[in-house]
Amino acid sequence: MSPGPLVRVAFPAPAPFGQGPPPGGVALLTIDRPEALNAVSFALLAELVAALRALDADRACHCAVLTGAGSRAFAAGADIRELAGQTPESLRAGDDFERWDELRAIGLPIIAAVRGYALGGGCELAMACDLIVAGEDAQFGQPEIKLGVIPGAGGTQRLTRAIGKARAMELILTGRSISAREAAAAGLVNLVVPAEETLDRALQLAGQIAAMPPIAVRSAKAMINRAAETSLTDGLADERQAFFDLFATADKAEGMAAFAEKRAPTWQGR
Numbered sequence: 001m002s003p004g005p006l007v008r009v010a011f012p013a014p015a016p017f018g019q020g021p022p023p024g025g026v027a028l029l030t031i032d033r034p035e036a037l038n039a040v041s042f043a044l045l046a047e048l049v050a051a052l053r054a055l056d057a058d059r060a061c062h063c064a065v066l067t068g069a070g071s072r073a074f075a076a077g078a079d080i081r082e083l084a085g086q087t088p089e090s091l092r093a094g095d096d097f098e099r100w101d102e103l104r105a106i107g108l109p110i111i112a113a114v115r116g117y118a119l120g121g122g123c124e125l126a127m128a129c130d131l132i133v134a135g136e137d138a139q140f141g142q143p144e145i146k147l148g149v150i151p152g153a154g155g156t157q158r159l160t161r162a163i164g165k166a167r168a169m170e171l172i173l174t175g176r177s178i179s180a181r182e183a184a185a186a187g188l189v190n191l192v193v194p195a196e197e198t199l200d201r202a203l204q205l206a207g208q209i210a211a212m213p214p215i216a217v218r219s220a221k222a223m224i225n226r227a228a229e230t231s232l233t234d235g236l237a238d239e240r241q242a243f244f245d246l247f248a249t250a251d252k253a254e255g256m257a258a259f260a261e262k263r264a265p266t267w268q269g270r
Contacts, residue, residue, distance in 0.1 A: 008032050009030075011026070012026060025214075027063075028067070031066070039121070044079075045096065052064065056106050062109075065202045067112070067202070073115075074115060077120030078121035080147070108218070109218075112131070113203075117139055118140050121153055123141060127159065127162060128158070133191045134180035135192075135198035137195040141176060142172050142175070143176075216246055222242070
């Protein structure tokens with residue numbers, strides 16, 4: 001195991017408007033196991049969830065960027081040495097896999113900044129984020145079939161929802177990885193950029209989101225995620241209620257007043 005934290009958290013210094021990344025309110029989380037190509041161990045996942053929960057409760061944080069240390073991998077997969085000795089009973093008895101479910105409860109928008117390998121658990125981790133900015137050197141895939149298992153942290157479900165049944169079936173059953181460009185064409189990735197610009201572009205995108213009213217951003221994220229989990233009828237009802245609820249916020253009053261007065265709004269997060 002790497003000495004020290006497996007996930008580093010930093011707050012990049014705000015930049016003047018229009019002069020690069022990012023404005024305030026953006027947190028940068030870095031998976032720091034470069035010697036293991038940032039493989040997702042149980043300990044790393046626990047640290048990541050704890051860090052994100054803390055940021056989620058921090059009113060000063062409005063968006064997070066998740067990346068991997070170095071340029072070779074966002075996360076090359078799960079920690080196979082850790083999984084090799086597991087049994088069905090040991091996996092069911094522990095709470096390690098439940099931490100993947102805890103990621104779904106984070107209201108803070110999360111952007112994955114992906115360079116190099118995002119395979120297996122690394123691909124699942126990128127898909128657990130809300131947006132993906134990929135460098136041209138990024139590779140995505142779910143190669144678990146080559147180890148005699150299947151994706152176990154959301155790969156079969158999130159990949160199918162992202163790129164459709166036919167493409168997901170092919171990638172998961174063959175274990176084939178795809179380039180950033182192919183991933184973008186399939187709908188898995190939001191943006192493909194020159195490799196060396198990956199983190200800066202992800203921070204810029206995070207800055208754009210962080211500049212929006214935070215309560216509305218969280219509400220929009222929740223409703224978009226709801227769309228993948230419910231019927232259209234129920235989703236529309238939930239969206240309408242969320243829309244109504246935002247009319248009780250100070251940010252709604254500020255946003256509409258600023259529009260009428262032709263000035264920039266000042267969001268209060270309440």
